Amino acid sequence: MRVLITGCYGQVGSCLTQQLANNVNIAVCALDREHLDITDQDAVNAAVAQFEPSIIINAAAHTAVDKAEEEIDLSYAINRDGPKYLAEAAQSVGAAILHISTDYVFEGNKEGEYVETDTTSPQGIYGESKLAGEIAVVEACEKHIILRTAWVFGENGNNFVKTMLRLGENRDSLSIVGDQFGGPTYAGDIANVLIKIASLIAQGDTVEYGVYHYSGLPHVSWFEFADAIFDIAVEQGFLDKKPSLTSIVTDQYPTPAKRPSNSRLSTEKISQAFSVEESNWLVALEKIKGYMA
Template sequence: MRVLITGCHGQVGSCLTQQLNECGNITVLPLDKAHLDITNRDAVFAIVEEFQPTVIINAAAHTAVDKAEEQIELSYAINRDGPKYLAQAAATVSAMMLHISTDYVFEGNKVGEYVETDITNPQGVYGASKLAGEMEVAKACQQHVILRTAWVFGEHGNNFVKTMLRLGATRNELGIVGDQFGGPTYAGDIAKALIQIAQHFERGDNVESGVYHFSGLPHVSWLEFAETIFAQAAKQKVLDKKPTLNGLTTEQYPTPAKRPSNSKLRTNKIQETFSIEASDWLKALNNIQAYTEE
């Protein structure tokens, strides 16, 4: 298997590169934006033609949710046009296209968990640009899987776990939103899921193209997530003491971009199709020291 990875230094891209290199019998071409500008169609086609991948995994994205409200053109270039060019190039070499998307494609006010067939209605530029990317991938490459995920954290890049540990080391008290709910998702588990799907394709299994949801269980609020992080940090002696956490409402913590109040994704489809279990985010916090070392 020959795998081209974009966004190789991001949260998921770093895990993908590491895990694929440990697999053996896989040729990996990890690319960051310095080596491939996915918004440059000619550059994308040239590198795909040269490398001849069997699988392309797009882990590159413009994920600055608030900045996206102002950086509209950049958001669409990276989140829509880049995936489109990668998928078009994948189709020319009969490669499978694996693309990471987001819970932000939904309005976020549903009661219960979102399934893949629910109506999308993004509330901001980030979600709208990611949804546009999904549509372009599906249109451009017949062999594709779009993996929607949420609340991603890992040892690499910036994320909620790292922010909590950093703030917890210097503050005695923190206000955390308690009325937004979702499933924290470990980046290493997303990478593992994508590799399993790629291996199904490589073996010649009948991989059903389309959208799949993959995120963590149990579902919690940001406040509950923070409480768990600090409990683990104290237990593992990463922090001397836990800060006092105060629950905030979304109204009390205004942001330029609207956040979904419900980011719960149902993961039954990916489990039934590929035997991939939901991300065990509690287990991913067993070595919390790893989130303080970058």
């Protein structure tokens, strides 16, 4: 198996690179944006032609949700055009492409969990550009897996866990949104699932290409997630004391981009298709030392 990874220094990309590093049976070409600008079609074609991957995993994205409202062209270049070029290049060499997407493609107000066939209706530029990327990948490459996820956290990059730990060191009290719900998802678990799917494809197993959801359980609010983060941080001695937490509603914390009130994703389809378990974010938080670095 020959795997080309884009966005290799991001939350998921770094986990992918680390998990694949010691496998002698897998050739890996891990590239960050300095070494491959996925918005440059000629550069993408050249990289793919030179490495000749059997699998392309696109972990590159413009994920700054609020900045996306102003950086519209950049958002579409990275989240739509880049995936399109990668998918076209994958098709040209007979490779499969695994592309990471987001819960933001939905309106975010459904009762219950979102399934893969639910109607998409993004509420901001980030979600719109990511949905455009999904469509581009599907149209450009026959062998495609779209993996929608939510509330990603890990040892690398910026995320909610790191933000809470940083604030907890300096603040005695914090107000956290309590009326938005989702499934925190450990980046290392996303990487593990992508590698499993890639391996099945490379082995020639019958794979149902298409869109899948993968995120963590149990579903919680941001307030409940923060509460668990601080409990574990104090328990493991990384914070001296837990700040006082107050649950607030979304309207009390206005942001340039609208956030979904419901980011719950059903993982039933991916569990049945690939025999994978949902991400247990409570277990992942036990590695909290890694997020403190």
